[in-house]
Amino acid sequence: MLVAVKVERVTLDTSTNRFVVILKDEVHGRWLPIVVGSTEAQAIALQLEKITPPRPLTHDLMKNLLLSLDVQVTRVIVNDLRENTYYALISLKVNGDQKEIDARPSDAIALALRMHAPIFVDEEVMRKAAVVEQRETPEMNLTPEEEREERVEELSLADRLEQLNIELRKAIRDERYEDAAKLRDQINELRKMREKQE
Numbered sequence: 270m271l272v273a274v275k276v277e278r279v280t281l282d283t284s285t286n287r288f289v290v291i292l293k294d295e296v297h298g299r300w301l302p303i304v305v306g307s308t309e310a311q312a313i314a315l316q317l318e319k320i321t322p323p324r325p326l327t328h329d330l331m332k333n334l335l336l337s338l339d340v341q342v343t344r345v346i347v348n349d350l351r352e353n354t355y356y357a358l359i360s361l362k363v364n365g366d367q368k369e370i371d372a373r374p375s376d377a378i379a380l381a382l383r384m385h386a387p388i389f390v391d392e393e394v395m396r397k398a399a400v401v402e403q404r405e406t407p408e409m410n411l412t413p414e415e416e417r418e419e420r421v422e423e424l425s426l427a428d429r430l431e432q433l434n435i436e437l438r439k440a441i442r443d444e445r446y447e448d449a450a451k452l453r454d455q456i457n458e459l460r461k462m463r464e465k466q467e
Contacts, residue, residue, distance in 0.1 A: 345360070357377040
């Protein structure tokens with residue numbers, strides 16, 4: 270299944286001095302941080318800001334070549350994540366035929382923005398790497414005694430989860446996206462542990 274996303278912004282991760290492009294799934298409130306090179310970050314940021322350089326940059330050249338050959342970019346998909354490396358496909362329509370070209374996500378995104386093509390992320394990639402801001406959930410209707418028992422059983426695990434959630438929100442606020450991704454992984458592991466205990 271594919272999830273439609275939009276490029277929310279390009280930012281500098283202050284903890285690593287690396288650029289990160291943020292893809293936002295507005296339906297489910299998830300975002301996917303992808304580390305990109307400075308050149309690609311600039312190409313994406315220029316397009317987001319609708320700034321036209323005096324001479325065509327690499328992605329502008331790609332756009333001009335495709336348009337001159339009457340090739341349409343129908344969509345871009347971030348389709349895989351292996352060993353902390355994202356993979357993408359650019360779908361092209363050439364003389365009525367569909368073709369898919371392997372690409373780095375940064376190049377695919379920069380081109381998609383210029384060609385006004387939709388951007389998607391495979392749901393499996395979202396499950397592996399997307400960050401979801403934690404929302405408060407209402408307590409189930411338990412008796413006071415049941416609540417106390419539940420609190421005693423899960424106190425240390427709940428405390429650790431709460432601390433990690435606080436750290437995750439702080440990392441997001443401070444735009445430390447790699448730290449946020451690591452914290453998200455720790456939270457997911459603790460949740461799995463809790464599910465096994467239940």
